Every structure is written in C-alpha cells, then in structure tokens.
Amino acid sequence: MPKSDSLSTMRLESHYGDRVAPCLADRPASFFAFFQDAVRRNPDGEALVAGPDRLTWRDLDRLSGLIAAGLAARGVRKGCRVTMLLSNRKEFVLTLLAAVRLGAITVPLNIREQRPAIAYLAERIAPTVIVHEASLAHILPEPTGSAPNFVRVAVGPCEGSFPFEALLEAGPAPAPADVGEEDTLFIVPTSGTTGLPKAPMLSHMSVIHSGIVFADALGLRAGDRSVVAIPMSHTSGIISTFASFVRVAGTIILLPEFKAPSFLATASAERMTHTLMVPAMYDLCLRNPDLASFDLSSWRIGLYGAALMPSSTLVALAQTFPSLSLMNAYGTTEAGGPATLMRPEETASYRESVGRAIAGVELAVMDDTGRELPPGETGELWIKGPAVGHGFWRDAEATAREYTGGWCHTGDIVRMDAEGRVYLVDRKKDMLNRGGFKIASLEVENALHEHSAVIECAIVGRPVEVLGERVHAFVRLAQPVAEDELKAFCRARLADYKVPESFTFTTDPLPRNAGGKVLKRLLRERM
Known part of the structure; x- marks a missing residue:
C-alpha cells in the first residue's frame, strides 16, 4: 500500500530532553x-x-x-x-x-x-x-x-x-x-x-x-x-x-x-x-x-x-x-x-x-x-x-x-524473527514455574483455543507444595466437553508438563480489562 505524503518525510528530532526519534516532518x-x-x-x-x-x-x-x-x-x-x-x-x-x-x-x-x-x-x-x-x-x-x-x-x-x-x-x-x-x-x-x-x-x-x-x-x-x-x-x-x-x-x-x-x-x-x-x-x-x-x-x-x-x-x-x-x-x-x-x-x-x-x-x-x-x-x-x-x-x-x-x-x-516479525510468548508476570520447568501461559492458551468448543480461556498457576505451581485452565465453553477430552487435545500439542491438570468451566465471559486482556489476578483470587 503506498505511503501518504505525510509519511514520505520523517526526520530525527530531539524531544523530552533526552530522546531522539524519527518524527513526521509535516504534522x-x-x-x-x-x-x-x-x-x-x-x-x-x-x-x-x-x-x-x-x-x-x-x-x-x-x-x-x-x-x-x-x-x-x-x-x-x-x-x-x-x-x-x-x-x-x-x-x-x-x-x-x-x-x-x-x-x-x-x-x-x-x-x-x-x-x-x-x-x-x-x-x-x-x-x-x-x-x-x-x-x-x-x-x-x-x-x-x-x-x-x-x-x-x-x-x-x-x-x-x-x-x-x-x-x-x-x-x-x-x-x-x-x-x-x-x-x-x-x-x-x-x-x-x-x-x-x-x-x-x-x-x-x-x-x-x-x-x-x-x-x-x-x-x-x-x-x-x-x-x-x-x-x-x-x-x-x-x-x-x-x-x-x-x-x-x-x-x-x-x-x-x-x-x-x-x-x-x-x-x-x-x-x-x-x-x-x-x-x-x-x-x-x-x-x-x-x-x-x-x-x-x-x-x-x-x-x-x-x-x-x-x-x-x-x-x-x-x-x-x-x-x-x-x-x-x-x-x-x-x-x-x-x-x-x-x-x-x-x-x-x-x-x-x-x-x-x-x-x-x-x-x-x-x-x-x-x-x-x-x-x-x-x-x-x-x-x-x-x-x-x-x-x-x-x-x-x-x-x-x-x-x-x-x-x-x-x-x-x-x-x-530475522524479518522483524514479533511473536508474543507471555507477560513476564504470567510465566508459570512447574518444578523448575518454565511454562508460557500463552502457549497453553493457544493450544486450547484450537478446540472447537472453546470460546476463550486463560491459564494460571495453581500454587502447590513441592512443584510450586500446577497448570490450571479457566475455560469458557460454547457447548459441554469433558475435562479428559481437553487434556487429550492439549497432550497432542504440548509437552506433558504444560498440559492443564485442572479446569474451571464457565459459560460466562472471562473478566477482562478495557483493552480486552483477561484479568488473571481476579481468576487467581477465585481459586
């Protein structure tokens, strides 16, 4: 798509005292x-x-x-x-x-x-x-x-x-x-x-x-x-x-x-x-x-x-x-x-x-x-x-x-990647640690989202002794599905330690902030 005239000329400018960044020359x-x-x-x-x-x-x-x-x-x-x-x-x-x-x-x-x-x-x-x-x-x-x-x-x-x-x-x-x-x-x-x-x-x-x-x-x-x-x-x-x-x-x-x-x-x-x-x-x-x-x-x-x-x-x-x-x-x-x-x-x-x-x-x-x-x-x-x-x-x-x-x-x-494409792995604060294994909650959520019955989901860590955390899934369903079916679905796509070990099912929307991100803090409080 061709650039508009306003974007054809950008120049380096200094702002806020210590910043230098390319800015639109005509704005x-x-x-x-x-x-x-x-x-x-x-x-x-x-x-x-x-x-x-x-x-x-x-x-x-x-x-x-x-x-x-x-x-x-x-x-x-x-x-x-x-x-x-x-x-x-x-x-x-x-x-x-x-x-x-x-x-x-x-x-x-x-x-x-x-x-x-x-x-x-x-x-x-x-x-x-x-x-x-x-x-x-x-x-x-x-x-x-x-x-x-x-x-x-x-x-x-x-x-x-x-x-x-x-x-x-x-x-x-x-x-x-x-x-x-x-x-x-x-x-x-x-x-x-x-x-x-x-x-x-x-x-x-x-x-x-x-x-x-x-x-x-x-x-x-x-x-x-x-x-x-x-x-x-x-x-x-x-x-x-x-x-x-x-x-x-x-x-x-x-x-x-x-x-x-x-x-x-x-x-x-x-x-x-x-x-x-x-x-x-x-x-x-x-x-x-x-x-x-x-x-x-x-x-x-x-x-x-x-x-x-x-x-x-x-x-x-x-x-x-x-x-x-x-x-x-x-x-x-x-x-x-x-x-x-x-x-x-x-x-x-x-x-x-x-x-x-x-x-x-x-x-x-x-x-x-x-x-x-x-x-x-x-x-x-x-x-x-x-x-x-x-x-x-x-x-x-x-x-x-x-x-x-x-x-x-x-x-x-x-x-x-080498072409500059960005891939989200997780929020720093949402990474799980299961017995020393680091788990990106986003990876598990992406796997669950592929199931046709899942409308939305969120992964949080359930605190436990010894391992520190186990993987817990909050899942909003379009129609009923067995917990074992979702575990098997994830097992075919994830390493065994990343598969959710427990679930909370709901038909209500998950709590989200104004930007659409799930409020995992509230989900953790529910456990």
Whole structure:
C-alpha cells in the first residue's frame, strides 16, 4: 500500500530532553489543530453516530466548543485534569474535544473500575471536573484532604452533580489554548491487571503520530466507517480508532457494549468498513445463528489484538468474508498505542505473530541486564518512537523503572524473527514455574483455543507444595466437553508438563480489562 505524503518525510528530532526519534516532518502542532483539519476537510460529513444521534464534524466542533465554555466556567484551565467515567456515548467524545480546546488533560476511566481504584487515581491526579454516568455516582470518591474537591457533572439525572446539558449554556466557545506538542494530552490509566492502576502520560505529539501512522498502515480513507464496541476509554478506542479516524475525517459508530446480535445489526445498517475487536468477539459473531441474514459486504478491515486468533476462526472468517482484510495489531498504553501490525497478506501464514513495527517505531528484544538479544531468542520487548509516552504522572520512580532513554519496557516476553516479525510468548508476570520447568501461559492458551468448543480461556498457576505451581485452565465453553477430552487435545500439542491438570468451566465471559486482556489476578483470587 503506498505511503501518504505525510509519511514520505520523517526526520530525527530531539524531544523530552533526552530522546531522539524519527518524527513526521509535516504534522499538526496540537490535537486541536489535528481535529480542526478534519473539520475543514469534511465539515458536513458524518463524524459520530451514537444511538439516535448523528453528528457531523461541524457539529462536533460547535458542540464541543460550547461544552468547553461550560467546563471553563467550572474552573477548567490549561493543564487541569478532566476525568471521564463514561461509556461509549456522544458525551465521551464531546467532553474529550472540549478539554482539548481548553488545553486540559483528559483522563478516561474504565466504567468497570471500582471505587478504591477511582479514589486512588483521584488522589493522584486531582481532577478539576469528573464527568460521569449518573448510574455510576455511587463509585465516585468523596473529597478528602489529600484529594481536593472536584466538580461533578452527570450525564442523566443525579443528585449532587451538575447536569451535562448545563455545560451547553455557559456562552460562546473560548479561543483554543496555546499548548506545546510535548504537553500532556491524555492520562490513560493502566487497567490494573497486577494491582492499583498507574497513570501513563501521552502528549499531543504522541497521539498525533499514532493517529497518522496507524491510519496510513491500515489504509484508512475518507468515507470509512468504524463500529466501536470496545471501550473508548482504552488506547484501542481513543487512539487506535478515534485518533486514526480523525486523521481521515471518517465516521465512528459507538456501541455501549458488545453483544454479537446488536453488533452485527449495527454493522449491517451502518455499512461498517472497519472495526477493532478481540478474537473472542469475532468468534461470537461467527457463532451467531443469524449471521447470514446481515449484509456485511462493506466490511473490509478487521483488526484484532489482546490475544491470538485461533486458526479455525481465521479460516471461518476467510470463508465467510472473503474480501475482509484481517490484521493483528499490538501496542501498549505506555508506548502510545499501536506499535506493530500484521499485514493481511501474511496473517494466515504467520498466525502466531503480531506483525512488524509500523513507521517510526523501533523494536528491541532485551535480556534482564538490558542487552539486546539476536533474532529468535526470547526476552522483553522494548519500544521506541515518537508516540512513546513520556512517563507516569507524578511518579518518577515508575518512570525511571519502565522508560530508558526513550525506550518503553513493555513487560511482554517475545521473540523476533530475522524479518522483524514479533511473536508474543507471555507477560513476564504470567510465566508459570512447574518444578523448575518454565511454562508460557500463552502457549497453553493457544493450544486450547484450537478446540472447537472453546470460546476463550486463560491459564494460571495453581500454587502447590513441592512443584510450586500446577497448570490450571479457566475455560469458557460454547457447548459441554469433558475435562479428559481437553487434556487429550492439549497432550497432542504440548509437552506433558504444560498440559492443564485442572479446569474451571464457565459459560460466562472471562473478566477482562478495557483493552480486552483477561484479568488473571481476579481468576487467581477465585481459586
């Protein structure tokens, strides 16, 4: 696919004091300017569909300007934090763009988060305003001496909070704030797979680079329409999808949650061309008995991440949607979103790879002493580039630990082949140790995923004496299957010590964070 003009010229630049990375020579100076480019190019084109509401790019500009005036009247200034506890709805996008106009820092929170983590973040971040779902008011923290008071703005009737609609009545849109491209644009809290969330910062430059480069890598174009069923509060929603669609001035169609029947109905009615989902969501679509009744002929880009796609699902998708380009993508919040992409022509041949680095991204596989490893060897993936975050909010210790000279330490164990394709092995913290034998949970999960009855699964270590850990599988089933059958299935594909020795079966979805990754911490607590 040919490169856009914006990617034809990249140059080395110095940023954040000690970093040097290849950057786009021609880029907007701020996210507000990035958004205004979309408004100018496609003012009357459909930008956002959310339930019955349909807004053009001109509408987004006008309404977010009024909301910016309302936020300013409630104390929001350049550098203030505006926290959002909102589902996929128009108010999410409008609040984000209003904060951008004011030069404020947007902090999107996962609506599945609970009060202790929200209180912890409020104390750390000290928001000026929290815009929240009325139904979630009960999990907002009470102001304390260490967590300054904040203004509550509710979407829907809510005692003790200003109504969101009142923000529209404060007056004309204020002039856009003067911001630098290294200024923080988003704080996107990590989803807490291992404990309390951290608060990685992403600058205007970071998000703009991700949006431009990823849109180009996918071949997005004007007129593309994305159905978003993953949380907008995660980098997959706010950067990989929203920022990329700002780049092409396309259309975002928001769903508050994923249910296969409603997703398929919306995709058909809205002539969807693009979506990003986890593999289990694709599998549920394929299993829908009414799949053939939906017209999905416009669908051309199917992105997935957070897990590998089972080969049976890849085959079924190729047979059902022969014109669909399936692409596996990988990235982390701390690295600014997408970092690798598997080209569609290689997806079937390299199913276990998450692809190669996208433009401007450097990758290295490092050992525990910080030395680069040769192709084929296993180590931690480090990422460098203009989109990489510039640290954690007011946490110098975490910043020093997880960033080195502009390189982000991902915590993911990988190997990389001679052509630069990356293969995920496991998270550092998810490796099992059974009597001295190291077991990658991802390898066992991939084997189980090949069974036709398995919708999703997760491998954790069951603590035992002597051996230390035994392999335990949490498995969500489409239909009943005997434990012995799954053991035999795995035994034909894995070394004997890697075969699960015990199972927990469920028909309910496994707990996941906003990025689609299974929350193994919660599964371990269940044992």
